[in-house]
Amino acid sequence: MSELVYEGKGVIVHIKGPVVEAEGMRGAKIREVVYVGEERLIGEIVRIEGDKAIIQVYEPTGGVKAGEPVERTGEPLSAELGPGLLGQVLDGLGRPLEVIAEKAGGPFITRGIKAPTLPRDKKWQWTPLVKPGDDVVAGDVLGTVPEGSVTHKIMLPPTIEKAKVVEVLPEGDYTIEEPVVVVEHIGGKEEVKMYHKWPVRTPRPFREKLAPVELLVTGQRVIDTFFPIVKGGTSAVPGGFGTGKTVTLHQISKWADADVVVYVGCGERGNEMTDLLHTFPKLVDPKSGKPLLERSVLIANTSNMPVPAREASIFMGITYAEYYRDMGLHVVLTADSTSRWAEALRELSSRLEEIPSERGYPAYLPDYIASFYERAGRIKVQGKRDELGSVAVIGAVSPSGGDLNEPVTQHTMRYVGAFWALDKDLAFKRHFPSINWLRSFSKYTGGLREWWIENTGHDMMAYRDKAMALLQRASSLEEVARVVGEAALSDENRLVLLSAELIKEGFLVQNAYHEVDTYCSPKKQALLLKTLLEFYDRARPMIDAGVPISRIAEMKSLGLLRRLKFVPEEEFENAVKEAIAQLEAEISSLLAEVR
Amino acid sequence: MSVYGLTYKGIDQVKGPLVIMRGVPGAAYEEVVRIYSEDGREWFGQVLEAGRDKVVIQVLGDTEGLDSNAMVKFTGSTLKIPVSDEMLGRVFNGAGEPIDGGPKIRADDFRDINGAPINPAKRDYPDEFIETGISAIDGMLSLVRGQKLPIFSESGLPHNEVAAQVARQAVVPGKAERFSIVFAAIGLKYDDVLFFRRQFEEFGALSRSVLFLNLANDPVIERITTPRVALTAAEYLAFDLGMDVLVIITDMTNYCEALRELSSAREEVPSRKGYPGYMYSDLASIYERAGRIIGRPGSITFMPILTMPGGDLTHPIPDLTGYITEGQIFLDLDLHNRGIYPPINVLPSLSRLMKDGIGPGKTREDHKEVSDQLYAAYSQGTKARELVQIVGEAGLSPREKLYLEFARRFEREFVAQGFRERRSIEETLDIAWDILSILPEAELTRISEKTLNKFHPKRRIAARAEGE
Helix, strand or coil, X not given: CCCCCCCCCEEEEEEECCEEEEECCCCCCCCEEEEECCCCEEEEEEEEECXXXXXXXXXXXXXCECCCEEEEEEEECEEEECCCCCCCEECCCCCEHHHHHHHHCCCECCCCCCCCCCCCCCCEEEEECCXXXXXXXXXXXXXXXXXXXXXXXXXXXXXXXXXXXXEEXXXXXECCCCCCXXXXXXXXXXXXXXXXXXXXXXXXXXXEEECCCCECCCCCHXXXXXXXXXXXXXEEEECCCCCCHHHHHHHHHHHCCCCEEEEEEEXXXXXXXXXXXXXXXXXECCCCCCEHHHHEEEEEECCCCCHHHHHHHHHHHHHHHHHHHCCCXXXXXXXXXXXXXXXXXXXXXXXXXXXXXXHHCECCHHHHHHHHHCCCEEEECCCCCCCEEEXXXXXXXXXXXXXXXXXXXXXXXXXXXXXXXXXXHHHHCCCCCCECCCCCEECCHHHHHHHHHHXXXXXXXXXXXXXXXXXXXXXXXXXXXXXXXXXHCCHHHHXXXXXXXXXXXXXXXXXXXXXXXXXXXXXXXXXXXXXXXXXXXXXXXXXXXXXXXXXXXXXXXXXXXXXXXXXXXXXXXXXXXXXXXXXXXXXXXXXXXXX | CCCCCCEEECCCEEECCEEEEECCCCCECCEEEEEECCCCCEEEEEEEEEECCEEEEEEECCCCCCCCCCEEEEEEEECEEEECHHHCCCEEECCCCECCCCCCCCCCEEEECCCCCECHHHEECCCCEEECCCHHHHHHCCEECCCECCEXXXXXXXXXXXXXXXXXXXXXXXXXXCCEEEEEXXXXXXXXXXXXXXXXHHCCCHHHEEEEEEECCCCCCHHHHHHHHHHHHHHHHHHHCCCEEEEEEECHHHHHHHHHHHHHHCCCCECHHHCECCHHHHHHHHHCCCEEXXXXXXXXXXXXXXXXXXXXXXXXXXXXXXXXXXXXXXXXXXXXXXXXXXXXXXXXXXXXXXXXXXXXCCCCCCHHHHHHHHHHHHHHHHHHHHHHHHHCHHHCCHHHHHHHHHHHHHHHHHHCCCCCCCCCHHHHHHHHHHHHCXXXXXXXXXXXXXXXXXXCHHHHHHHHHHHC
């Protein structure tokens, strides 16, 4: 954050929690960052009344007094964008937690700590891609540096529309503060460093937004097959506590086939963040062979960290995501949880004494949610390159009381392409991921038939429809069974229940903590679902032949089919063949019996 | 221009627990003040709003008898309590003052009762199993060192007994030292407090306990400070002195009610059921103080108790709590009425940190799978039980009947145990296998072939027979 201080400091006249009023602020801008009080707490101007400014402070304000100074910086809240973001663990304002710990001298977060996001002393291996005399436009790649598992492109910042390259530093190791390129434009000469700042509430520019069409493989069967999300798509995961939102988001952050993952832990548990910090360095990205942490940016504003910074953390995260997108990379942003973010908004709105709308949320809540999800997308990047990049956004929603009719869920639903409704009853049964197949949706399934055929050789969407029909039939039969008992159903109907149960147990239930089951490739998903669907087709004639359902349910091969998902990819095809062979053998002996 | 150390005479307005003063230009936000009435009575207060023109003070304690000529002294400091190892074995009120007739604490340090958030990068991940000796908890909701696991209960259920049993029996296997106990009562009846005291005394824990008591007839406003004071003490014992501390706070529902009362006195915009919109962050600032820290030996394991109004899990208090804590232990009226102690309904219960606290080297290699299978089977069993209500037992299929029997045995043999009965984790898992073995093997889908071979009683017998 810049240390430039404008003349004429303001003076605090009133403090009420995180909202501070200051006088002598004439000329201050809305959303300008200020330093509040003797301890120089970070704040942002949210309202201006004459020469009074209302400031929301991102740190606890205990002990601050009227009469203390307010310094202006002249800049809006911005993110530092450059090499050194990957592998970082930042707070909601972009300060590295490790640096905070160092400066605080202990494990507790103290106030007034200033810490830049990017390390200033680290040297990066610069390879220039332009030479003096080249014409460049915003978004053009000036050079590259290797960073974690990606090649980090140093681009002409969007603020310089077009220019001529004047000087370029030769290949070598430089810090981000060294100007690697000097350009000349109408305004004169300008030094370009490896990093620049971007106001977090402003979307970064691109050339064109495209329709998202490519499956974002998450390795989670119920998602990829039933309610898929695409690269550049959006999805919401609503669910009461204990339904597995966080685990779902963690799984996606771990396994999604993205180049970069931004994880925003927004108002959630401290230990969940610690869990990620423990597992990410150990897990290996199957694409690059490097630790997952090296493709990730983690933002932590846990529930006990200051509320106003929670509101900022989401914008910080999406700005980082857009930056990597602009390099032509595929980025996934997961936010856990957007409800806490909305609540932070509500708290602030109430402190500003705005007129509340539904359930105390401000009337502009829907715009806010929309403005966040709209920053997702698949785009053509700026500059003279013909490259595509994408940001997919997946937000957890924590509806109060598990009630999906509350405002945050309802408004979110309107803006997302996929909706994974987590279900308490499934969670109680330890059916995880507890995504309810009757209440969830994905608007992307239509465009994905080709993708599946091309990538797996299976018409997965046809399997999906068949499985869905079976599950839906089973669900209405269950309603009946709840009244008359399962025993009163016909054997044919009970076979539907049994087959649906097989799909639930053998396909939908996926154990995030099982070595093999935690990730399932699209190929394996397709073959698995195909095999499980065959059970119904093969068992159906037995009913007609008069084999009692109780004997069918006892077949040993049913156990094999249920456990197929645990078979590693290499042995999978053989295991399927064996299971089918045993199924056939059992069927023919049962048929022989009744004959 | 601080007013630190200055005393002002006269207050402008008293509104419930709030005192409003004008013309006190330099009061600090959250600063502690002392108020003296003309007849010599004294109050504690804290600055809620600090303005050049107007200062709003929240008074701790009942404001009855406060007059407009009262003297207000600004202390220049936020609310702090003295901490030292002398706290052990002592009893304090909700403001941190001794009420056991003993001397004042010789302070090693003074700590702000609000604490400061633990830097997530400096947290150590809780993954050490705590054996509580209670099967339902150890087997299916394993508690780990540094976890926050609340008890969701209802009035009339034995949550105090469950908490006391955990406090009495909890050990980290392989660790010689026992847990120190920080106990805080918020708005509790005296006999409940007496029950805990007697329990701690009986199992010789009083000398390693610190008690903070805010009884039902104590000032409502001190219910806000009680948990914070208790956790400040716990943080000192854990992170400065290296102790493993078990914090039991009961009843968080009274805390939330006090918060609502205060919020309405401040005329804030209410959220659900009149509770303030910031209740989530407020509760988080309490619950998130549990945990472990890298490089420090101690830990805070936190077991708050709350009674769900009307047994409603979606009520804001259990709801917001569940979003912050690492799971919940759910006590069930129906189980209680059927004479099952502890009446833990495992289905809505959960321990989020269980996955890393169990397994080979920690508990037993079959633990995770057995627990998953118990959940799945018990859920089937309760479904069958619901069906019996409608179609009668005769209308059940043989499979459903089996699950019905499973559920019955699960509740009677696995969940139910004595208040003084301590089961090792091996015993717990063996009981589990015993009842799982009434189900056909094809139904045990959550258990791998390997585990079945090693632990399933029938296969073990078969293997032994083969061996002979």
